[in-house]
Amino acid sequence: MSFPLLTATAALPAVGAVATAAVPAARRTAAKWLALLVSLATLALAIVVLVRFDPGGSRYQLTESHAWITDFGVRYELGVDGIAVALIALTALLMPFIVLAGWHDADPLETGSRRWRPTQGFFALILAVEAMVLISFEATDVFVFYIFFEAMLIPMYFLIGGFGDRAHEHGEEAASTQRSYAAVKFLLYNLVGGLIMLAAVIGLYAVAGNFSLQEIARARADGSLHMATSTERWLFLGFFFAFAVKAPLWPLHTWLPNAMQESTAPVAVLITAVVDKVGTFAMLRFCLQLFPEASKWATPVILVLALVSIVYGALLAVGQRDIKRLVAYASISHFGFIVMGIFAMTSQGQSGATLYMVNHGISTAALMLVAGFLISRRGSRLIADYGGVQKVAPVLAGTFLIGGLATLSLPGLAPFVSEFLVLVGTFTRHPVIGITATLGIVLAALYTLVLYQRTMTGPVKPEVSAMPDLRVRELVVVTPLIVLLIFLGVYPKPVTDIVDPAVKQTMSDVHKKDPKPEVEAAK
Numbered sequence: 001m002s003f004p005l006l007t008a009t010a011a012l013p014a015v016g017a018v019a020t021a022a023v024p025a026a027r028r029t030a031a032k033w034l035a036l037l038v039s040l041a042t043l044a045l046a047i048v049v050l051v052r053f054d055p056g057g058s059r060y061q062l063t064e065s066h067a068w069i070t071d072f073g074v075r076y077e078l079g080v081d082g083i084a085v086a087l088i089a090l091t092a093l094l095m096p097f098i099v100l101a102g103w104h105d106a107d108p109l110e111t112g113s114r115r116w117r118p119t120q121g122f123f124a125l126i127l128a129v130e131a132m133v134l135i136s137f138e139a140t141d142v143f144v145f146y147i148f149f150e151a152m153l154i155p156m157y158f159l160i161g162g163f164g165d166r167a168h169e170h171g172e173e174a175a176s177t178q179r180s181y182a183a184v185k186f187l188l189y190n191l192v193g194g195l196i197m198l199a200a201v202i203g204l205y206a207v208a209g210n211f212s213l214q215e216i217a218r219a220r221a222d223g224s225l226h227m228a229t230s231t232e233r234w235l236f237l238g239f240f241f242a243f244a245v246k247a248p249l250w251p252l253h254t255w256l257p258n259a260m261q262e263s264t265a266p267v268a269v270l271i272t273a274v275v276d277k278v279g280t281f282a283m284l285r286f287c288l289q290l291f292p293e294a295s296k297w298a299t300p301v302i303l304v305l306a307l308v309s310i311v312y313g314a315l316l317a318v319g320q321r322d323i324k325r326l327v328a329y330a331s332i333s334h335f336g337f338i339v340m341g342i343f344a345m346t347s348q349g350q351s352g353a354t355l356y357m358v359n360h361g362i363s364t365a366a367l368m369l370v371a372g373f374l375i376s377r378r379g380s381r382l383i384a385d386y387g388g389v390q391k392v393a394p395v396l397a398g399t400f401l402i403g404g405l406a407t408l409s410l411p412g413l414a415p416f417v418s419e420f421l422v423l424v425g426t427f428t429r430h431p432v433i434g435i436t437a438t439l440g441i442v443l444a445a446l447y448t449l450v451l452y453q454r455t456m457t458g459p460v461k462p463e464v465s466a467m468p469d470l471r472v473r474e475l476v477v478v479t480p481l482i483v484l485l486i487f488l489g490v491y492p493k494p495v496t497d498i499v500d501p502a503v504k505q506t507m508s509d510v511h512k513k514d515p516k517p518e519v520e521a522a523k
Contacts, residue, residue: 004064005052006078006138009045009088013038013095014131021124028119032103035123039095042130046092053085055501060140060214068144073210077141082502083354084137086495087281090361091137091274095130097477099123101369102266106163122163125155129270136278142286143211146201149242149282150194152275157187159270164262182258189255193245200238204290207231217289217509229293236294240287240302246279249339250309253332260328261381265372268324272331272368273361280338280357284350284506288342292510295343302343303426303433309336311436314443318450322381323371326451327364330407333440334360334415340437341422345510347503349425354499356418359406359488363415366481367403370396373474374455377467383451388460393469397456399478404452406485408444414488428515 016038023031053061060079068076080088106122132152139145161183164176201211207227208216219225227235245252256276260268288295313333320326334356341353374389374396375381390397406413409420419441427434470478488495507513 005045005049006062006064006080009042009049009092010131010135010138012042012045012131013127013134016042017124017127017131020127021120023120025118025120028107031120031123032099035127036096036099038127039092039099039130042134043092043096046088049080050085050089050498053080053082053498055082055498059502059505063140072143073205073212074143075141075210075212076144077212077214078135078138078144079140079214080138081285081505082498082500083281083284083506086354086358086499087277088134088137090277090358091130091133094269094273094361094365095126097365097369097481098126098266098269100473101269101372101477102126102264103473105264105266122159125159125163126266126270128155129159129275133274133278137281140213141211142201142204142213142216142290145282145286146194146197149197149246149278150191152278153187153190153194156271156275157183159267160186160259160263163264163267178258179262182255182262186255186259189245189252193242193252196238197242200235203231203235203238207235213286213289220290220292221509227291232291232294233297236287236291236298239291240283240298243279243282243287244305244339246282247276247335247339248279248332249305249335250312250332251305253309253313256332257325257328260331261322261324263324265324265368265375268327268372269365269368272328273364276331276335277357277361280335280342280353283339283342284354288506289509295510296345299343299345303340303430306336306340306343307433307437309333310340310440311336311443314440314447317447318443320447321383323375323383323451323455324368324381326383326447327368327371327407330444330447331360331364333444334364334407337419337422337437337440340426340433344422344426344429345507346425346429346515347500347507348421348428350503350506351496351500352418352421352423352425354503355492355495356415356422358495359414359418359485362481362484362488363403363406363413366399366478366485367407369477369481370400370403373470374400378464383454386455386461386464387458388456389464389467390456391460392465392467395469395475396467399470399482400456401452402482402485404448406489408448409441412486412489414485414492416489417492 020031020035059081063079066076068074106119132148136148161179164179248256310333313329317326317329338353338356341349406415409415423434
């Protein structure tokens with residue numbers, strides 16, 4: 001029996017979470033180092049998965065299959081395609097930086113405070129989220145996927161509600177109330193989506209008799225499993241609703257700005273760069289593969305929703321006074337691009353959407369973590385409380401600028417390639433949607449450059465005059481992310497080579513081919 005590499009990749013952070021939580025209360029530093037070592041070991045296993053994966057091989061590789069709940073047709077089945085491998089690598093890559101960036105975020109509060117921040121619990125919860133996200137990317141049994149899709153809400157709830165940002169202009173009591181509100185809102189929105197999906201999962205079992213993604217897709221392809229049109233559409237809507245909440249897609253997005261605003265910067269990165277990717281990934285893996293006809297039926301409405309997300313998120317980002325809320329609304333706009341690329345039903349659009357998931361994760365992590373370092377120095381999230389930072393902390397300002405330029409998809413940085421592919425792929429089949437979506441690019445330039453201008457340029461405000469520049473630990477966090485943004489902006493081929501074969505198979509699932517260019521042949 002071959003080594004269960006995928007199980008080990010997800011199990012390692014789960015075991016690490018338990019071990020970190022068990023570290024004695026007085027050994028906070030030991031808990032931090034243990035969490036960092038576990039995240040690095042998980043990254044090493046993810047690299048092994050990446051190396052062993054053959055883009056030209058079978059669709060699902062490194063597969064594992066074991067009987068689990070036989071009476072209900074549930075099997076413990078794992079397998080990865082190119083899209084899953086890319087997102088596993090992204091998740092494992094970001095986690096050590098998240099741990100390092102949050103090194104002091106759960107330390108005890110100042111003397112006299114009645115609140116105690118259990119450091120061990122903070123890092124254990126982060127590792128638990130990593131484990132559940134990884135197995136969600138690996139699961140090819142719908143029931144197994146559903147369990148971990150929902151289970152990751154619990155540690156995220158405690159990370160948002162129990163370990164929120166200390167920078168709050170209205171004091172600790174108001175901050176605690178806001179954190180609780182954000183955590184409950186996050187949980188309720190996602191639980192409602194999950195309950196609707198559960199009904200669809202049960203309906204899928206009633207129709208197919210099992211939960212195996214590969215068996216159901218194979219049966220649908222060879223005609224041995226037939227779904228009535230109305231049944232397929234209702235099941236699709238049940239799955240898509242849950243994924244749209246997680247993504248998040250307008251109008252199911254309102255939990256995200258509150259959650260990111262009240263979280264520490266590393267947890268905010270965990271939400272938008274890691275957890276939310278499960279929603280868009282699942283649209284590709286489950287919606288399109290299990291319900292191809294319903295996916296095509298719903299495409300016009302979903303494209304409109306994606307377009308609204310792009311423009312609406314960017315417009316609200318322009319008007320934000322809070323740095324974290326600005327990044328949150330910018331992410332809503334970016335997720336609109338991802339969903340638009342998925343449902344453009346072109347290979348360029350879907351390749352761009354997958355690449356966008358990876359690039360958005362890196363760019364948002366870079367921008368949000370540097371913003372977190374900035375906020376921790378000043379003790380405020382309000383843009384108006386800053387000014388002239390580049391004169392006193394030039395390295396911090398420079399990395400903030402690169403993260404911002406990546407957010408607006410500047411050519412030469414990674415998000416540009418993915419956004420270009422999404423727009424080209426959408427335009428070839430839906431030109432009006434593609435043209436209108438470019439408004440999001442213009443607005444992104446506006447909110448990013450205005451943010452930089454108001455915080456980093458101009459006269460130095462007295463409150464930031466003594467602000468220190470980035471420290472060694474912070475440089476270790478930010479530098480690799482900046483290098484990746486530049487490398488993938490110039491040379492995205494390593495990622496596209498992995499995801500393109502999986503995209504072609506997804507296009508085959510929905511029986512779609514790229515439209516031929518309507519260009520008159522040269523004479």
